[in-house]
Amino acid sequence: MAGVLGTSIKRREDPALITGRGKYTDDLNVPGMAHAAIVRSPYAHARIRGIDASAAEALPGVLAVLTARDVAAAGIPGVVPVGWLLPDLKTPAHPMIAADTVRHVGDAVAVVVAEDRYIARDAADRVAVDYEPLDAVADVVAALEDGAPAVHEDAPGNVAFDWEIGERESVDAAFASAAHTVQLDLRNNRLIPHAIEPRAVLASYDSNAGSMTIHMTSQNPHVHRLLMTLASLGMPEHKVRIVAPEVGGGFGSKIHHYADEAIVGLCSMKLDRPVKWTATRTETNLTDAHGRDHSTHCALALDADGRITGLRVDTTAAMGAYLSTFAPAVPTYLYGTLMSGQYDIPAIHCHVTGVFTHTTPVDAYRGAGRPEATYVVERLMHLAGETTGLGPVEVRRRNFVSPDAFPYQTQVALAYDSGNYGPAMDRALEMIGYDDLRSEQASRRGNGGGRQIGIGFSSYIEACGLAPSAVVGSLGAQAGQWESADVRVHPTASVTVYTGSSSHGQGHETTFSQIVADRLGIDPEAVEVIHGDTDLVQFGMGTYGSRSAAVGGSAIARSVDKIIEKGKKIAAHLLEASAEDLEYEDGSFRVAGSPDRSLGLGDVALQAYLAHNYPDDLEPGLSATSFYDPSNFTYPFGTHVCVVEVDTETGSIELLRYAAVDDVGNVINPMIVDGQLHGGLAQGIGQALWENAVYDESGQLVSGSLMDYAVPKIHNLISFELDRTTTPCPHNPLGVKGVGEAGAIASPAAVVNAVVDALAPFGIDHIDMPLTPEKVWRAVNS
């Protein structure tokens, strides 16, 4: 149907979700279902001397208490694997249930299964674990110090990996001859994902068939099935079905394979009963993989004209107690490779040390590496604007990769396929009324009042839709990065799409149906989208890294194109024409030049299934499967501008304006794109101003509840002003790029730059996130 692409049709997912009729994992109840509660370590580091479960077992309604011994007795692999191997990566064992040592608060030591969840919880409290507490280290820098407590014996010095990209020598040379240099020591604060729906699993083992169905909160059911069967439960892959029903947000936290889901699977196998577990908020905070947690030293060299000549970055990145699924990739290939930003930088070197700490594992969280990289580059650009006297706008403009330089090969592996950075900056300046803001700032400074305003920029680059598989594999990924789509046209010309890119709130059912409707010239309502079930969908990689439209959507487009090609052959036979002479438009096959000789999609589809009057050399049916492996990442970009007011007497920050101009390529559904930006901005602003996972010296998570961990609430935020430029992706069939993470990537730097800009008269050039009022106040008063 014409005009379907680029239209804000309402999300078909929403009526059920907003009226409470969506079925999430915890809503599922099956006959004979038992409930699990997991006993977790209260210590960050301790030896387990013994476990006495007798008091728990004695409680009426308790069915079993399992420990590491039962994992061993089950003869299963019993581990939680890492899915990205860097050279010389230390991969200490991560047992499903801790056997003799616990390494973070929340590490699983036992599981109780009972007839209801209250009994299970009561019994879990009665499992007596005899711990010998050991010294712990939670801080990423402290973990590298001599004599720091070791997290794993087989990772000396707590180093998981030592990684670098770029050329150290050329960067040293650039600094040696620089006219200006700026440098910064910064922390990128640790974040806790906080999906509204906590992680949950319902595992139903069927001893007759030797098979198991697992309903769980998953962003990638096939990947979970692979890891669950191969490394944890040891069941044959084809005997396990994983279903992701409605999934209430993930932000990365539901990509990873966790011990808990495997433990519940084992419980179901042992008891031959369905077993359900739903994490409490306290448990999600202790066990969902956290994000960020970097300590970085970085510096930029510029020539006398303010052109960048070199960038140096040295980062210490926390891995937590174990290597989570994709953890090693996040501060390396998703971070160091982004260091060129939007700029033509001739020399870059980025060195990263991955470090074990006695904390919850760290892994991909909305943006995954790219927010951290953008923060480094854009904070430095702010300082460069100050030091060179060019200001934040001109210093950026001077260094933008010029529009005629694409494809542009960066010094850190990525080759940008397309880009046009100036217009997004121009538009942002126009929207925000830049000159007027600067005059107001000057007059407030002149008056010396307690409320100063600041303007902060962030011109970011994104790399979405990790690809191609061969390259990703050569960098250590233990997974492909293509996506699959099976598109079936039914005899009545309605369509079902089976996609491997499963939705957890993004609105795939709506946007994917728009892609099909546009290409096939039919009503989107005639398209059903099926996802999130390993028995229904051929293999798929899932939803993360802003990949669904660019990779999953492109696979769907490919399949539709194959269907049209086959349909032409059928139509040519029926119309007694040659297939080469046929065109497909607005839902009909037409003979070029003879508009009266045409057949609707329905006529062709029906004949494809009847096969009564049919080409001899063609198989019946009208469906097509594609496995689309992109040739490159996509590279969205944009410029964000934040305006804040700082109360210098208390250090409080008020957001006044936030303008974002993003270029995400062609847009399928503008409302959904805006929604993704709003959510990403909320999270990025949250990181800048409020969110912080804090551990004390003993490794206790002191921000473990929503009473202490501040997620942004609606009244903390303002109306975002959004606009777009459009530079289509040149290498995928839809010209789309991806938008899921852009807001979270760009905004932390924009906000911090704005606050630092407001406080320039106080000689402040940096404050670490989150910019709590007390930190700001102390900076103003020091």
Add this chain to the structure above:
Amino acid sequence: MYPAQFDYRRAGSVDEALSLLQENEDAKLMAGGHSLIPMMKLRLAQPPVVIDIGRLDELKGISEGNGSVRVGSLTTHADIAASDVLAAHCPVLAEAAGHIGDAQVRNRGTIGGNIAHADPGSDIPPVLVLLGASIHLQSPSGARSVAAAEFFQDLLMTDVGEDEILTHVDAPALGAGTGAAYLKFEHPASGYAVVGAAASVTIENGRCTAAGLVVGGVDATPTAVDVSSLTGSDLSDDAIAAAASGLDAEDPIGDIFASGDYRVHVGKVYGKRALAAARDRAS
């Protein structure tokens, strides 16, 4: 987030609630449940019996008479915030109640539960201390009242006895010439007050005849600041700032968001701003 096992009883009258309290050791009264249930879910409270007093209409409502306002202990924050009676006679109490949590919390939470729970970040306690309110309690042996300043004893500790129910709060109505204000510095995570400053100023014939300032959040209980220097003063910004800077706490509370020192500092700033707002409302 699963509470330990407990029995649930619903009281049909204050007398029934009092006898249920006597019959069941360690039982807890439940009003709106918005402090008690979270504590139970975290298993920080494990009462064997919960006595629901939430439907006792006799403890709900707001009235005015003899120069004072009376607020029943089961009156919700939402009703207090929207009360015409309070708007006319004691608007600062309504102002503070309007700052509590979000709409859901205000629709369930009650003034009695709020002050009986006595969280140091609660919005109501500093206002009641400022107003010189009296808090009324009933037990099987009779009724008594206690001044707000004495009622709050320590972190989560009040003068409510084990066998007592808080029935209502009486506060003097604010006369003509008196302005009062409540200013809240909100915790971004919990939404409670990091610092909440309640201030009042009375102006008669252009002169300040009385002023008060009570700050919540810096200490376990509301901290009264001696602002008597304002009496007779011209209420200039400088005079107000000097008075508010008298805020002191020996061992201020702190958390990962705001240290004790910082809370004292913000208490002074918010105290100053609340006094200035009260002054502007008085004149």
